Amino acid sequence: MGGDYAPQEVVRGALLALGENPQLELLLVGDEARIKDELVACHSKSLERITLIHAPAMMSMSEAITALRKKRDASIMRAMDQVKEGRARAVVAAGSTGAAMSAALLRWGRIKGVERPAIATVLPTAAGPCLLLDVGATVDCKAEWLRQFAFMGAAYARMVLRIPVPRVGLLNIGEEPEKGNEQALAAHHLLAAAPGPFWTFIGNIEGRAIWDGSADVVVTDGFAGNIALKTAEGVSALVTRLLKSAIRQGSLRAKLGAVLLRPAFRVLQRRIDPAEYGGALLLGVDGVCVICHGSSKAYAVANAIRVACQALAGEYLEFVRSSSTFGESVKGAT
Amino acid sequence: MGGDYAPQEVVRGALLALGENPQLELLLVGDEARIKDELVACHSKSLERITLIHAPAMMSMSEAITALRKKRDASIMRAMDQVKEGRARAVVAAGSTGAAMSAALLRWGRIKGVERPAIATVLPTAAGPCLLLDVGATVDCKAEWLRQFAFMGAAYARMVLRIPVPRVGLLNIGEEPEKGNEQALAAHHLLAAAPGPFWTFIGNIEGRAIWDGSADVVVTDGFAGNIALKTAEGVSALVTRLLKSAIRQGSLRAKLGAVLLRPAFRVLQRRIDPAEYGGALLLGVDGVCVICHGSSKAYAVANAIRVACQALAGEYLEFVRSSSTFGESVKGAT
Secondary structure, eight states: SSTTTTTHHHHHHHHHHHHHHTOOOOOEEEEEEHHHHHHHHHHHGGGGEEEEEEEOBOOTSSOOOGGGGGGGGGGGHHHHHHHHHSSOOEEEOSSOOOHHHHHHHHOOOOOOOSOOEEEEEEEETTTEEEEEESSSOSSOOOOHHHHHHHHHHHHHHTTTTTOOEEEEEOOOOOOOOOOHHHHHHHHHHHHOOOTTTTOOEEEEGGGGGGGGTSOOOEOHHHHHHHHHHHHHHHHHHHHHHHHHHHHSSSOOOHHHHHHHHHHHHHHHHHHHHHHHHHEEEEESSSSSEEETTTTTTTHHHHHHHHHHHHHHHHHHHHHHHOOHHHHHHHHHHO | SSSSSTTTHHHHHHHHHHOOOOOOEEEEEEOOHHHHHHHHHTTSSSSEEEEEEOOOOOOOTTSOOOGGOOOOTTTTHHHHHHHHSSSSSEEEEESSSSHHHHHHHHHHHOOTOOOOOOOEEEEETTEEEEEEOOOOOOSSOOOOHHHHHHHHHHHHHHHTTSSSOOOEEOOSSSTTTTTTTHHHHHHHHHHHOOOOOOOEEEEOOOOOGGGTTSSSEEEHHHHHHHHHHHHHHHHHHHHHHHHHHHHHHHOOOHHHHHHHHHHHHHHHHHOOHHHHHHEEEESHHHHHHHHHHHTHHHHHHHHHHHHHHHHHHTHHHHHHHHHHHHHHHHHHOO
């Protein structure tokens, strides 16, 4: 029920996902009557794979997260319950990120050995995907938490993105180990000593290098990561806007060029704009939860459902839960 | 003598700037023989407005900044001397940013009331320029230093960008005052109480909003600011790269479209890519110093010289030096 275009675009995204994946079954959690209306309007053939779960309340964006504890009938809490009680295997949410995170922590708890959750997002680069985390869950980070993020990110890259030995970089303002703020310096030190048997630490990664495919996983705190992600969104939106205006004000030649290039632009935009590409993973909680951008339309919601399916298929959660390396490294560091 | 393409592109940029501005006189500081060779190769008509200052040494990118104290004949130190001794009014440097900053601090010192320097860069937005600072000078920042950056940025926006009452925002991960890490929360509090007579504080600005023209000045620490700037560079480079590849692999239709759109793309790239658009200001030191991106070519060097001329014409430095508001606010805050 959350997000700028709920329930319409969320329902449409769900139907899109069902059409793509014949194995998929979905529970739609929220205001039953409103969801039904949308389903009827869409004339879907996949209705037998949809179960409606009525949740009368919802969390608004402005509501304090502390209100969640008392709001057990909020759609986000009810969705988490479905997984906890074994009726679903993952949650996809398009509403308030803070509410989804708090609900997951309240209902599922953290994976053993993880002190703080992180939100990870897969970015497109010039050479394959790159997982950036944290993009907003934990804004004041200890170096040890960044090490835990590195482990979780590497596990995800290995199990889900199918990169056998992921290269993990630390987001920083220079490549040299002695560059950065106090937190980055401490994290670099810890990461250089930490890599497990299945990932390598390749050192510092500058904001520019996120996009050239130098690293499979880029680790940072939720403040810097969020700034990087939102900046990327902003530049991408600006590029689109400037091109449109160049074309509007431009010559007949530019206008004709734009019409011819439109299909290529569309592909580009879907790769660059996180509102389309997105579907961020909430890592560290003891369950699979994918968070959509609030401005997600049907295509992005379907993409987020695909991300959840991939996380389940890759058995990411089982891998992290059972990883002895993780526990040992944490013990070693504390 | 610094940067990836010195002295060739630096000399060409200097000649480009002289051609554009008949009032301009330039001192080229570095290896006299090598600079002369470049000048001869360029057949310039503006030679009478160039003075060569021989500086036999230079700072390499890998050299520790502490080496600067003993390297008084390094080109960057000699350049700062020209201003200190009244033979020049500003320095433009394309080499190591750290070396330029240290040389400026050593030879010029700080403006009274400023505790730390900041690097400010003018970014293009959908609605005019936006000054982002700090993008890398001071990575661990006290909230009070961010307030000083806000003042300096606002002064620059007023005097040089000619915005009578600049709107200053704080880079953060959400618009609400209670969002952010500890530093951002403290800075928000200080900025909300601080605005001087000529600027307004408009609250938190997300990474996305840097690019839509919501703020004239965006303040942050040198870590987050650098991440934002480099991320923007990376996305811009990726857009160009993806478009090229879409065109290469694309249909005849896409190829034809691209050829027709090429002039519009070129304009766009010059506005987005900081290596072309750039010319960052070192604020807080007691003199005008503009830093070019290390990868600057002639066009970017000429642009940096233009930025220096604008800073001088706007009497930014005189305004900040004489601002009683600044001194009073600092006193009030400490």
